[in-house]
Each structure stands twice: as structure tokens, then as C-alpha cells.
Amino acid sequence: MEKDDLLKKWLNHKLTQEELQAFKQREDFAELTQLSHALKHFKAPDFHTENALESTLNSINSTNQKRQWYKPLLRIAALLAIGFCVYYYTTTQDTTTKTHIAQKNEINLPDNSEVTLNAQSTLTYNKHSWKDNRDVMLQGEAFFKVAKGSKFNVITDLGTVTVLGTQFNVKQHDNFFEVTCYEGLVSVTYQSKNTKLLPGHRFLIRDGKQVTTGKETVKTPQWLNNESAFKSVPFKYVIAEFERQYQVTFVTDKVDTKMLFTGSFTHNNLEVALKSITLPMHLSYSKTKDTIVLKRE
Known part of the structure; x- marks a missing residue:
């Protein structure tokens, strides 16, 4: 019809x-x-x-x-x-790079500044606003080679590192905050207080307290060459770094993790690394799969 x-x-x-x-x-x-x-x-x-x-x-x-x-x-x-x-x-969101256990990553920023990110670390920045705002957010550890230009800020949960163009290392995990200057001049802001660092000088906050350290003699951080080094650092921080570089978990019920450790361990050989951190502390260890139990000898 x-x-x-x-x-x-x-x-x-x-x-x-x-x-x-x-x-x-x-x-x-x-x-x-x-x-x-x-x-x-x-x-x-x-x-x-x-x-x-x-x-x-x-x-x-x-x-x-x-x-x-x-x-x-x-x-x-x-x-x-x-x-x-x-x-x-897609053009205004932040760019974030994360590393996993035993992983490092090299990052080129928009101004050709270079960042090497250590294991279990996170770096975040915004490409869209980079010309006006050279800010990066860091959780973990990274080595920076900053191209000369406007102010460059590395923002962490514990403090901010400000430079114009230089080479430096920043490490922030929990209550540990360390900044080492290798070239140029670095400004560290912690709890509204500003500290200037010349090449070879370090700024260290450990468990909420500032620690005086000796002058650094190497030209770059040793972890770039797959070796973690420590000078009079509580053993708990050594263990934490070890776990970031190897797929292992420590059991430390029978040892004093507040003891100070000076030494280093390699990132390429688990057995050699274990001996490097246990022998100087007069410790023994037993390993079951990915769990390592430490005890006094």
C-alpha cells in the first residue's frame, strides 16, 4: 500500500x-x-x-x-x-619512562639533554611545554647531561635540583636523597634551604638527616659501568640497591641492617656480587630460588 x-x-x-x-x-x-x-x-x-x-x-x-x-x-x-x-x-600529555629490575635506559630530552635511568626508576616530562619549562620528575636514580639553556629542574619527592647546563647524578628512594655534581654548578633545594654544589661535591639526606660526605673523585657515577659503590652507607640501602639490580629478595631478620658498609658490587654476576657485600660484613648467606637469607657467621 x-x-x-x-x-x-x-x-x-x-x-x-x-x-x-x-x-x-x-x-x-x-x-x-x-x-x-x-x-x-x-x-x-x-x-x-x-x-x-x-x-x-x-x-x-x-x-x-x-x-x-x-x-x-x-x-x-x-x-x-x-x-x-x-x-x-597526545600532544599535551606527559611522557613517562620506567625501568624495571636490572634495567637501565637512555633518554634524549627535547633539547638534546641526555638522561641515563638506573634500575626501578621513573622519569616524567612534558614535550609540549618543554621550551618554556625544562622540568623533569624523578623517582629513583638518574645521571644527567644537561644541555645549556634555561633553568633545568629535577623534581623529586624530597627535593629539587636546579641547573643551567651540567652533569650530575640524582638518587631518591624512600628516605634517601643524594645529589652528586660532576661538572658545572648544581643547586639543591631541600626543605626550603638551598645548597650549591661544585664538581666532586655531594649532598646527602639519609633518614631525614643531612650527612657530610667526602669529595667524589670519579668523573661519572659507577653504576653507569654496572657497579654500585657505597661509602659508609647503612647496609639496608645496600640491600635495597642489590634488589633493584637483581631479581632477588633478602631476608635480614638475623642481621643488623644499620651497620655501615663501604664497598661495591657488580651488576653482572650474582654470586660475585653476593660475596662482595657479605664477606666485608662477616655475613653468610643461603639462597633458595630468588630468596637470599643473611645471617652472622
């Missing part, structure tokens, strides 16, 4: 039950229903149903044409909006 004939039968209430159900599925059913209610209350001496029907059909067709005209534009607008959101998100 033609749509116009179906509409006429509906206006005259002559649709069968089956035809009525089909008629209700029309997209313009709601508009036609409103029109029908309006016509019931409209009275005029020269009103002709056929003319009204023709006018209504023309109106509906015009409306459908308008809908067909702007639907593609709505789709285009939606795609443009999605594209803009994706572009904005």
Missing part, C-alpha cells in the same frame, strides 16, 4: 490492526499524531481535508530533506571534535 493511501486511512481511522502497527513504525508518526490532535480542535467553514493532507505531506517531505541535509554535517563535526580531542591529548 502506498504511504499516502496509508496516511489517508489512518486519518479516517480505517486502518486494520496490522496496518496500524506498521504505521506506528514510521519516523514521522509522532509529528502526524500531534497534527491529528490539532485538527480535532480546529474548525473552519471552508476547511478541506484533502488540501490539509497535501500541505502536511509537503511539510513532512521538507523536514525530511532538511534532516538529510544536516546529518552529514553532524557526522563531520563529530569526527572533527574527536580528532581535536585525540590531537590535544
Whole structure:
């Protein structure tokens, strides 16, 4: 049955039950229903149903044409909006690099500054705002070779290191915060107090207290060459670093981890590394899978 004939039968209430159900599925059913209610209350001496029907059909067709005209534009607008959101998100979000146990990673920043990230560390910065804001957030340990330019900040949970262009190392784990200057001048801000470091000097906070240290004689941190070195450091920090470089867990119930340790261990040989940290402390160890139990000899 033609749509116009179906509409006429509906206006005259002559649709069968089956035809009525089909008629209700029309997209313009709601508009036609409103029109029908309006016509019931409209009275005029020269009103002709056929003319009204023709006018209504023309109106509906015009409306459908308008809908067909702007639907593609709505789709285009939606795609443009999605594209803009994706572009904005991908160009303004932070860039984060993480390392796992026994892993190191070299990072080139937008100004060609170089960062070497030690094991189990995280570095975060924003490429979009880099020209105006050379800030990086660090959790863990990293060695920096900073290109000369505007102020460069390394922000950690315990303090901020500020330079213009230099080489330095920053280590921050829990209550341990250490900054070593190897070239240029480094400024360290800790609890609103500012300290300047010349080459070879270190700033060390351990368990909330500042510790005086001797002058550093090497040109770069030893961990870059796969060896962790310590000078009068509580043994608990040595163990923590060992666990970051090897896939092991220590059990230290029977030893005093506050004892000071001076020495180093390699990152390339587990057995040699274990002997390097236990023999100077007069400790023995037993190893089961990835668990190492330490005890006094």
C-alpha cells in the first residue's frame, strides 16, 4: 500500500490492526499524531481535508530533506571534535619512562639533554611545554647531561635540583636523597634551604638527616659501568640497591641492617656480587630460588 493511501486511512481511522502497527513504525508518526490532535480542535467553514493532507505531506517531505541535509554535517563535526580531542591529548600529555629490575635506559630530552635511568626508576616530562619549562620528575636514580639553556629542574619527592647546563647524578628512594655534581654548578633545594654544589661535591639526606660526605673523585657515577659503590652507607640501602639490580629478595631478620658498609658490587654476576657485600660484613648467606637469607657467621 502506498504511504499516502496509508496516511489517508489512518486519518479516517480505517486502518486494520496490522496496518496500524506498521504505521506506528514510521519516523514521522509522532509529528502526524500531534497534527491529528490539532485538527480535532480546529474548525473552519471552508476547511478541506484533502488540501490539509497535501500541505502536511509537503511539510513532512521538507523536514525530511532538511534532516538529510544536516546529518552529514553532524557526522563531520563529530569526527572533527574527536580528532581535536585525540590531537590535544597526545600532544599535551606527559611522557613517562620506567625501568624495571636490572634495567637501565637512555633518554634524549627535547633539547638534546641526555638522561641515563638506573634500575626501578621513573622519569616524567612534558614535550609540549618543554621550551618554556625544562622540568623533569624523578623517582629513583638518574645521571644527567644537561644541555645549556634555561633553568633545568629535577623534581623529586624530597627535593629539587636546579641547573643551567651540567652533569650530575640524582638518587631518591624512600628516605634517601643524594645529589652528586660532576661538572658545572648544581643547586639543591631541600626543605626550603638551598645548597650549591661544585664538581666532586655531594649532598646527602639519609633518614631525614643531612650527612657530610667526602669529595667524589670519579668523573661519572659507577653504576653507569654496572657497579654500585657505597661509602659508609647503612647496609639496608645496600640491600635495597642489590634488589633493584637483581631479581632477588633478602631476608635480614638475623642481621643488623644499620651497620655501615663501604664497598661495591657488580651488576653482572650474582654470586660475585653476593660475596662482595657479605664477606666485608662477616655475613653468610643461603639462597633458595630468588630468596637470599643473611645471617652472622
